[in-house]
C-alpha cells in the first residue's frame with residue numbers, strides 16, 4: 001500500500017484564498033485585520049518562522065507589524081509592549097514568538113496578552129474555553145491538523161487517536177480537539193510503557209515528540225492516518241519529521257509530509273484566528 005499525501009501546502013492555499021477573499025470584500029478600508037508579532041533575540045529559526053508569518057499575512061491582506069527586541073530586553077519592558085498592543089485598536093492579534101530567553105517568564109507574557117487578542121490560543125482563558133466547548137481561539141497547530149483531516153474527508157468520530165507528545169501547544173490541545181470531535185484519545189509520552197502497542201492500535205496517529213524519524217513502519221496499523229508534527233533539523237540542514245516517511249508511507253492510508261504538511265497549516269490558522277478576531281472587534285464596535 002502507498003499512502004495518500006495530505007498536502008498542507010494545498011489545504012493552506014485553499015484556506016488562505018478564502019481568507020483573502022473575505023478581507024478583500026470588506027468595504028471600509030480602515031477595517032484591515034492587524035497582527036503584531038514580537039520577536040526577542042536573533043535565533044535564526046525563530047526569525048525564519050516569523051518571516052513566513054509576515055509574508056503570509058501580507059498575501060491575504062492582513063496588516064502585520066513586527067516588533068524586534070534585543071535578547072537583553074527586560075521582562076518588564078516586554079510586558080509593557082504587550083499591554084500597549086492590548087490597547088491598540090488597529091491590532092487584533094498578538095503573537096509573542098516562543099521560546100523566550102530564560103530571564104523572561106513565558107507564563108507571564110502569555111497571561112498578559114488580552115484573551116481577545118490571543119490568536120495563538122495559549123492564554124489559560126482560551127484553553128479553558130476550548131476544554132469546555134465554548135467559543136475560543138484554538139491553538140494553530142492542532143486546529144490546522146483538524147482542518148487537514150476535514151479537507152481530505154477523514155472521519156474522526158469513534159476513531160482511536162493516539163498522540164505522541166504532551167506539550168501545551170501541540171499534544172495536549174490536540175487531544176482536546178480530537179475529543180471534541182468524538183474520537184477516543186490516548187496521550188503517550190516519554191514515560192509511557194509499551195508505546196509500540198499504543199501506536200499500533202491508532203486509527204489516527206499524531207507524532208509530536210521532536211525525535212527525528214521516530215515512528216517506523218512496524219509501529220503503524222495498516223490503513224492508519226499519520227500526522228507528522230516534527231520539525232527536526234538534520235546535520236545537512238534538511239528539515240525532517242518525527243515519522244520515517246519512506247517506511248510509514250507503505251503502511252498508512254494518509255500521511256503528511258515535512259516540510260509542506262503541518263507547518264503551512266499552523267501559519268494559516270494564525271491568519272484565520274486574526275481574521276476572526278478583527279470580525280469580532282468590529283461587530284462589537286457596530
Ligand SMILES: Nc1nc(=O)c2c([nH]1)NC[C@@H]1CN(c3ccc(C(=O)N[C@@H](CCC(=O)O)C(=O)O)cc3)C=[N+]21
Pocket residue numbers: 048049052095096097098099120140231239258259260261262263264265266267
Ligand atoms: N508564539 C508562537 N506561536 C507559534 O505558532 C510558534 C512559535 N511561537 N514558536 C515557534 C513555532 C514553530 N512554528 C512554525 C510554523 C510554521 C512552520 C512552517 O511553515 N514550516 C515549513 C517549512 C519551513 C522551513 O523550511 O524552515 C513547512 O513545514 O513546510 C514551521 C514552524 C510556529 N511556532
